[in-house]
Amino acid sequence: xxxxxxxxxxxxxxxxxxxxxxxxxxxxxxxxxxxxxxxxxxxxxxxxxxxxxxxxxxxxxxxxxxxxxxxxxxxxxxxxxxxxxxxxxxxxxxxxxxxxxxxxxxxxxxxxxxxxxxxxxxxxxxxxxxxxxxxxxxxxxxxxxxxxxxxxxxxxxxxxxxxxxxxxxxxxxxxxxxxxxxxxxxxxxxxxxxxxxxxxxxxxxxxxxxxxxxxxxxxxxxxxxxxxxxxxxxxxxxxxxxxxxxxxxxxxxxxxxxxxxxxxxxxxxxxxxxxxxxxxx
Numbered sequence: 213x214x215x216x217x218x219x220x221x222x223x224x225x226x227x228x229x230x231x232x233x234x235x236x237x238x239x240x241x242x243x244x245x246x247x248x249x250x251x252x253x254x255x256x257x258x259x260x261x262x263x264x265x266x267x268x269x270x271x272x273x274x275x276x277x278x279x280x281x282x283x284x285x286x287x288x289x290x291x292x293x294x295x296x297x298x299x300x301x302x303x304x305x306x307x308x309x310x311x312x313x314x315x316x317x318x319x320x321x322x323x324x325x326x327x328x329x330x331x332x333x334x335x336x337x338x339x340x341x342x343x344x345x346x347x348x349x350x351x352x353x354x355x356x357x358x359x360x361x362x363x364x365x366x367x368x369x370x371x372x373x374x375x376x377x378x379x380x381x382x383x384x385x386x387x388x389x390x391x392x393x394x395x396x397x398x399x400x401x402x403x404x405x406x407x408x409x410x411x412x413x414x415x416x417x418x419x420x421x422x423x424x425x426x427x428x429x430x431x432x433x434x435x436x437x438x439x440x441x442x443x444x445x446x447x448x449x450x451x452x453x454x455x456x457x458x459x460x461x462x463x464x465x466x467x468x469x470x471x472x473x474x475x476x477x478x479x480x481x482x483x484x485x486x487x488x489x490x491x492x493x
Contacts (some may be wrong), residue, residue, distance in 0.1 A: 213467050214493055216241030216328065218417065218477030219262075220275065222434050226481055228265050233486035235266035238493050241302070242266070243274040243417075243475050248313040250438070256289050263297045265362040269401060274384055274417065274475065275306030275366040279324040280317040283331045283352055287338040291355040299356035304384050304415075310441055325371060334381045336360060364415060365423035368395065377402035382413030382472075385431060389465035392416060396469055413473075415467040418474045420453040422488040428454050431480030438479070456492045463493075 217234045219227055219242055242262055244255040248482060259271040269432055271293070294301040307324040308314065314321045335388050338344065338351045339360030355361055365376045365385040376383045376399050383399045385392045396414055421431035432449050439445040452457050457477065466474050478485050 213463055213471070214240035214473040215489075216270070216272070216415075216475045217471060217489070218243040218245070218419075218475045220405045220431075220434070220478050220481050221245055221247075221250075221438070222479070222481050223311070224249060224253040224258060226483060227253070227258060227262060228333050229483040230470055231262040231266050231269070232300070233483060233490075235269050237486065237490040238481045239486075239490070240287075240473060241270040241272050241475065243272045243304070243477070245274060245438075246308075247278050247310065247438075248277070248280055248316055249310065256293065259301075260296075263293065263300060271298045271416075272302040272304050272364075272475075274305045274415075275304040275364075277308040278331050279319050279327040280313060280375045283334045283373065284338065284344065287353055287360075288353075289336045290335075290361050291339060291353055294361040295353050295354040297356070299361075301335055302364060303361045304364045305380075306384075307372075312473060329375070329379070332363075333421060336379070340352045360398055364413065367406070370398070373398045374402045376412055377406040377408055382415065384415050384417065385471070388418070389416075389462060389469060392466070392471075393469045396471070408432060408476065414471045415473045415475060416471045417477055418453055418462050418466075418470075419448075419451065419479070420459055421480050421487065422456070422459075422485050422492070423482055424456065427480045427482045427485065428452075431478065431483070434479040434481075437491070459489070459492050 217239050248256045255273045316398045362381045364382040365380045417488045421428045436445045436449050439448050
């Protein structure tokens with residue numbers, strides 16, 4: 213089982229330390245969340261800096277809110293990062309659900325799913341080196357991976373799970389093992405219905421904090437602030453894993469469900485959590 217680190221968003225200046233520790237340890241991937249109206253780093257810029265400070269780990273958006281972005285520019289940014297990292301970029305995409313993010317970007321919430329589908333068609337065409345349109349030529353550079361970076365989709369509704377099979381490479385599951393299995397099965401069923409070869413890559417996500425009580429308290433407070441908009445922040449924070457045993461059990465459960473990777477998401481800022489989590493594996 214591959215295990216990655218979901219990076220904290222509270223202080224971008226600390227992330228180089230996190231990334232270097234993870235790159236030196238047993239971790240497979242660095243993941244970063246996305247918001248627009250929030251005090252968090254822009255993920256593509258942040259991951260580009262972190263990719264330059266590492267040599268091995270993948271850099272993964274979880275999830276980038278594509279409908280908030282210009283499609284042609286996103287294609288160029290992603291291809292550039294993928295090319296310069298030798299194919300280490302994984303582009304996790306989603307539609308988002310915060311009204312303020314969409315208001316600032318000028319994208320109606322009601323149109324976000326349709327816009328994402330339209331964007332994927334354009335992204336794939338650009339990454340394939342085809343002209344942007346009848347009167348506009350190709351947009352480079354060519355990505356390192358033929359056809360563009362690996363694209364994963366997050367979400368819970370059937371339309372999001374179907375999108376994985378229709379135009380993606382895999383699924384990002386921000387759900388506990390107790391109900392993630394049903395999501396995995398649905399994704400795999402759609403995958404077969406669309407006649408896709410092989411299996412979708414499935415990445416699970418769990419929230420974790422290891423360390424003294426002040427580290428755990430910091431992580432809980434920051435996670436609560438991030439998810440306050442949902443009205444379910446208390447319940448979500450209560451599910452945070454805070455002991456080595458809980459983390460090992462979650463990884464084992466996702467292994468049994470057939471996940472390919474588990475991302476351990478950290479909200480507390482203490483970079484020593486990377487070393488503590490490495491000791492758990």
